[in-house]
Amino acid sequence: MRAHQCWYANAVLQCGTDADTDCVAGEERFVGRQKELGLLRRWLADARAGSGRVVLISGPAGIGKTMLSIGLARAAVDGGHLVYFTTAAELAARCHKAAIEGRWATCMRFFAGPRLLVIDELGYLPLPGDGASALFQVINQRYLKSSTILSTNVGIADWATAFGDATVAAAMLDRLLHRATVVGIDGPSYRLRATSSTPPTTCGRNPSPPQQRPRCSTP
Numbered sequence: 001m002r003a004h005q006c007w008y009a010n011a012v013l014q015c016g017t018d019a020d021t022d023c024v025a026g027e028e029r030f031v032g033r034q035k036e037l038g039l040l041r042r043w044l045a046d047a048r049a050g051s052g053r054v055v056l057i058s059g060p061a062g063i064g065k066t067m068l069s070i071g072l073a074r075a076a077v078d079g080g081h082l083v084y085f086t087t088a089a090e091l092a093a094r095c096h097k098a099a100i101e102g103r104w105a106t107c108m109r110f111f112a113g114p115r116l117l118v119i120d121e122l123g124y125l126p127l128p129g130d131g132a133s134a135l136f137q138v139i140n141q142r143y144l145k146s147s148t149i150l151s152t153n154v155g156i157a158d159w160a161t162a163f164g165d166a167t168v169a170a171a172m173l174d175r176l177l178h179r180a181t182v183v184g185i186d187g188p189s190y191r192l193r194a195t196s197s198t199p200p201t202t203c204g205r206n207p208s209p210p211q212q213r214p215r216c217s218t219p
Contacts, residue, residue: 052144069151073085084117088131117147124153126164143175
């Protein structure tokens, strides 16, 4: 599935010359917006140049945030850059474990290393007590040095509430938005739309044959 998502998201980035262009890959469809696709293309060019740019992809679940993140990451890999993909929960857990084991500096160097770091699903799961602080320190050490992609279902105005620390959230947003491309995506979930389009099936029994209407005979 990941390989398919990489190919499909790259296809999305390459098309979309009109305001509402339909890009078809297999059985999936993506309605691209010219402005957002143009922003992603320009961001990708800047990221390849190592300018320390950030892209923040925001929107509800099931609309393709992870798919677009993987597509950008794949393009960076194709360009010869080191890329690391993780979720926000995995990043927080890894930093927490490193702090307990006395490997904090090594962990920070690990996340500072990739030319592009992708942090997916930010806000989907609550971060542990030190999770927001760890995320801030990763963002802070990459600031203006290496590029970062974040996908989240939390609106910027709600970060303080979601992370439970208004000071850390404000400091994180200050660094993220300084040189960021913010892409807001909205619409129905592709998963739910695919489910609603699937015809109902019967489980463990044969459907009843259709009732035939009586015919009227003429004398």
